[in-house]
Amino acid sequence: MRITIVTDAWHPQPNGVVRVVDTVRQRLEHRDHEVQLIEPGLFRCMPCPTYPEIPLALLPARPLRKMIDEFRPEAVHIATEGPLGQAARSLCLKRGWPFTTAYHTKFPEYIHARTHLPLDWLYTFMRRFHGPSSAVLCPSPSVRRELAGRGFANAIEWSHGVDTALFRPQPKDFIDLPRPLFLYVGRVTVDKNLPAFLDLDLPGSKLVIGSGPQREGLMRRYPKAHFHIAFGDQELSRYFAAADCFVFPSRTDTFGLVMLEALASGVPVAAFPVTGPRDVIGAAPVGVLDEDLARAAMGALTLDPLACRAYAEGFSWERVVDELLHALRPLPTAAAPLAQARIA
Structure with a gap:
């Protein structure tokens, strides 16, 4: 089956959206x-304004149409709601093509944190973007329920996985570094709520792996914390494994x-006990x-690493x-091949 995936997030951006899209692409191939x-x-x-590490496609509609044709x-x-996602959505609507979308990121909360625009306005944009899709693929039951509560009638659950090799x-x-080692990995942006981690009174060391617009400011504000960047997945995996506790402060x-x-x-x-x-x-x-969060971090140190590994092995790509594949909808001229691919 020939599948077009459109994403505004791609390498070398080090984030979960890129990880999901790239892994799905590889597994499909x-x-x-x-x-x-x-x-x-x-x-x-x-x-991207205020986040220059992220490139935004300029006037992509015509070249995108040519590529798809x-x-x-x-x-x-x-996969995303940026300029490429907008251009692909417009093309599909113009041609009467069905398409699926994904809700990888709480984009309204991210924009709200940076601009203070009202969340209601931002969710109106998101409903407009995702409304015509055959299905909005949500990474968790909580997100599906949240979107349903905000008027998304087409939200469905979509599993996520992890590469256990x-x-x-x-x-x-x-x-x-002095132990215990408390680790954060991810984008260093306002929505990740990193001060909630870096302000904690914890023994040992705090290590942040990642880049983003807040990195330089946080390095100055927290000189006792350690900030590194991983070069490649193999190095990233070694940072993960070296930690004693992974702290995830995002809400x-x-x-x-x-x-x-x-x-x-x-x-x-x-x-935190959140979505x-x-x-x-x-x-x-x-x-x-x-x-x-400090109590959570200290409590996590007592948990069994073997149980953690066994639990992660249950999340299959x-x-x-x-x-x-089940959520995809065939284009009008491709209904038979897609249906056959699903059965196969």
Whole structure:
């Protein structure tokens, strides 16, 4: 089957959206599907205001249409709501094509935190964007319920997975810092709520792995914390495995794939009891969810690393791909091939 996936988030951006899209692409191709990935590197771009590490495609509608016409897809999936997602959505609506979308990020909360625009306005935009899609794929039950409560009638659950061959227990001596080592991995942005972690009175060391517009300011504000950047997935996996506790301070993530990567590395999680951690951790004995994040972090140190690893092994990328294929809708000229691919 020929599947077009459109995303405004792509390498070298180090975030969960890129991880999900890239892994899904690879797994689809491993199953002999033909995937066209349309991403910002194929276009003229400008830096995102206030976040220059993120490129935004400039006037992508015409070249995007040409790419899609040449590929002749049998189904279209739009992963993000940026300029490429907007252009792909407009093309599909103009041609009467069905398409699916994904809700990877709480975009309204992120924009609200940076601009203070009213959340109601921002969710109106999101409902407009996702409303015509055949299905909005949500990474957790909590997100699906939240979107349904905000008037999204087409939200469905979509599993997430973790690469347990890449993220695995490894020697702790990769990092030579006083123990216990409390780790955060992810974008260093306002919505990640990093001061809630860095302000904690904890023994040992705090380590932040990631880049983003808040990084320089936080480095100056917290000189006792350690800030590194991982170069490649293998190095990233060693950072994960070296930690004693993974601290996830975000209150706005839709899922938090990094928590699964920590668990697969044999590292327990400390987080607030909010959307994302409640879905990833729940009541499993692999993390501590508490409004007192310091108490959660200290409690997580007592948990069994083997239990963390075993729990993460239950999150399969094959299930993620199965659910995406089930949600896809055939384009009018491709209904028979897509139906056959689902049956196969």
